[in-house]
Amino acid sequence: MAKLRVAVLISGGGSNLQALLDMCTAEGSPAEIVRVISNVPDAYGLERAKEAGVSTTVINHKDYDGRESFEEALHQVLDSERVQLVCLAGFMRLLTDTFVQKWKDRLINIHPALLPSFKGLHTHERAIEEGVKFHGATVHFVRPAMDEGPIIVQACVPVLPNDTPEELGKRVLAQEHKIYPLALKLIAERKVRVSGEKVVYNGVDNLMNSAINPEG
Known part of the structure; x- marks a missing residue:
């Protein structure tokens, strides 16, 4: 191929x-x-x-x-x-x-939040301010509306009690570096497709589970 x-x-x-x-x-x-x-x-x-x-x-x-x-x-x-x-x-x-x-369906993006939460900028600051317990990153197919589209892969990290936006951002970025290559690999291997406005996977359950474990 x-x-x-x-x-x-x-x-x-x-x-x-x-x-x-x-x-x-x-x-x-x-x-x-x-x-x-x-x-x-x-x-x-x-x-x-x-x-x-x-x-x-x-x-x-x-x-x-x-x-x-x-x-x-x-x-x-x-x-x-x-x-x-x-x-x-x-x-x-x-x-x-x-x-x-x-x-369409040939354009992907990575966003430093667990979409559909915290679209836009300053995601780490907003996550801390809102008091969420988990934060993370999302790779998704792009749609005209900002930070919307079928989700391919997500990874989450815990928000710690004394987190600063900088500390939280570093942990999220480490996960971004894992899930963006993963998403690209899945697309290249034709293991994902878009059905409606959702991503459907083909034989990647174990791979996905290993990818989304917090701090994995």
Whole structure:
């Protein structure tokens, strides 16, 4: 089976990108990152990609009149690389409904919360303020509404009594680095599909159970 052709969109340091690169460069990986695209010219994630031998492109949103023209340039690069799946990894731009629909079920994102709770920003601060006992991260297919879409994988961590947002965020990020490569692997191996607005799994129960144990 040919490897799934993947592009990763970034805006910053790219720690989740690194986790995806590590998975895709491992022997026998079912996926291949063919392009890393950043809207920020000096994003450190571009260096991570170059070190892994992956082609990079900068599409600076400031060079375009609006989101539509920016996304058209983005789509042209994705199309030229015959990309089959796009991973958002700290990509700090809101995408239009048109772009999301064009890439429906071929566009995934990771969010630092247990969706549908705590959509948007400052998730760790809000989790502590609300007094929830568990927090975590979610990988999901992207839909036009912010932080919505069929959930592929989640991981949870306990919220400790004296947690700061920084401490909680570090534990959540460690889980992000596990579940994002897992989600990509499941998609590349055709072990997940979208039915309605839910993800259906094919023979991955044991794998999923091992992935979502707190602090696993």
